[in-house]
Amino acid sequence: MNAVNPVPLSVLDLSPVSKGSSVPEALRNTIDLARHVEAWGYKRYWVAEHHFVAVASSAPDVLIGAIAAATRTIRIGAAAVQLGHNTAIGVVESFGTLDALYPGRIDLGLGRSGQRRAEALTGTDPEPAPRATEIRDGLIIPPPFSPAKLLSSSRSAASFGILQQPGAQSPDFTQQVEDILAFLDGTYTAPDGTDLHASPGEGADLELWVFGSSAGPSAELAGRLGLPFGANYHVSPGTTVEAVEAYRSAFRPSPILRKPYVVVSADAVVADDDATARELASTYGHWTHSIRSGHGAIPYPDPETTPPLTDEERALVDDRIVTQFVGAPSTVAERLDTLRRVTDADELVVTSVTHGHEDRLRSYELLAREWGLARVRAA
Template identity: 65%
Template sequence: MPSTPLSVLDLSPVPAGGTVGDALRNTIDLARHVEQFGYRRYWLAEHHFAPGVASAAPAVLIGQVAAATSHIRVGSGAVQLGHQTALSVLEQFGTLAALHPDRIDLGLGRSGQRRAEAAKELATAPPPPGEARVVDGLLIPPPFSFAKILTSPRAALHTALLHQPGAQPPDFAEQLDDLLALLRGDYRDTTGLDAHATPGEGADLQVWLLGSSGGESARLAGALGLPFAANYHVSPATVLDAVAAYRAAFRPSATLAEPYVVVSADVVVAPDDATARRLAAPYGLWVRSIRSGQGAIPFPSPEQAAAHRWTQEDRDLVADRLDTQFVGSPETVAALLRTLRDVTAADELLVTTITHAHADRVRSFELLAKEWHG
């Protein structure tokens, strides 16, 4: 029986002391390598206002990666649909699909409603903290609330810069309906007037939804019969809720006869456990920068990480992410990934890896692929 496919999620991380140009060139180099290592797809994230992340314009970067490779699927993980119109997203990805047939994935995520929902969450009494549990060997940590980050003054500034003045992101389900109708070529407005996207209509695209909980994205993906990606690496506490909600809502479609789930994981692989732990040591500082609201910092070196003095507040802020990062030798990490696959019944695993040195990141993907595929 063939092994479960592995794919890559890349944020184009900027290393401490490096530049955005370094990060983007590293992304293209990594894509060329993982294509040869046998990974199925290469997804680019969308992040804004993060000094340590260069993947702010995934459609642009996807075009560069697809042009530099020959057969690996390339896509977004995910386009934040609330920041653009359905038409503009489809035109971008329709262009990519016309240039690179049968290779482009359009991964979509919610963004516009999250800040309002977080405000409502803060307005009510916070739920009591949950407890960590282990499900058939997989750690499910207590949930982390992003409400304070999403309702901060800095988040409000970022939202204002991402949207046209006075614009309000439309309902996610409505935007998704518009995009899919434009893709099929059967879009009609409320008066019956039609519209057609060129490029975009009839494009050779795989449309995915990404989600971190059992909320709207998971339910919509299931109801529409689309493939779904669940984020263990972003929100490990809710990954089982996400995949369960997707499967419960699933209805067969022209796209899928049965559910298809990808689950993500943060991974660092080295020849031995001790080396992997040293390479992964800066990860905590990097996550701390995100969760403290400053935005992802350039990824520190192991030496910079060793010099940091951690407070208990710092540790509590990042504990769920550190405890669920898969770090070690190829054998160690492959065993952890098999547990994640089995517990979530994932059809595919999406691996994201960040190290300070680009060569260590390439080596991590190589070692994992050799161990995974045998």
């Protein structure tokens, strides 16, 4: 492609722990990657929130502070804080602290977690209608995957149970987001009429995002409140397009945004040639299978020692494998541009996971150069 593209690229880092590695090494790799992608011209560096799995991003606010301290200009944020086991005031105070220390650089992404599990248990989150794989203007849209079985598993119950105080229930997501907005602008009033003010937090220059995987409450809420929206093609490729459409349909101008703003995620592995990239990405299906089968993300497998998936294992994760963008720089950039065109994304956020850290660095560097990011220079 080798031309300046119409949208910026950003990074989503899960801080994966590779097989044979350790959590401290994964965290050092995250800091190292953040420094590099800042130099290569990526716009943002987001970290996820996951618990009880082989990734090191379980405390996003702490990790964001470490990344911000190691960088100078790139925006740093969470994609996303899981509100099902966090309070609105706790989120505002922790991210308000980050903004006070690193003003104008912090993004606060919000996502549902405990709320989705409650819906799965009660049947209020409807099963997606089965359909065949669709190719829309070159973009693969596979059948949607239902997380209901995963969310209702015993492991899920144990995980969510320990993340909350005994007897606690996940509060309403809409109310939490509205409370966060009220704390930030200083208008929060408790149910008994008491004015409460967050310090740090009130007046913080945070960029607030809502993330979602389908045309459900998250997309509609982001649109109604006039907030930017993150759609997760790398997690739920079968429902991303409809999530974006629902957000735009619900959008109302706000003091934050006059028109919709959408970032769409993609999982990508870039190497000097297609064959090398396919080899580096060959254990992505194994890693995804460990998540979807209910065991939780395993240490990222080494392609050199990992046997192929069985047909049964492949069937569970095929939608994620065929929608991963793998190849030489021109191959991946072309597919990313297709994702941008079909979703009309204002920005793309890329997550690249490989067993070796140097391969992951190379993936982001090659993509930045091919995409035409301003700070990348030819080798």
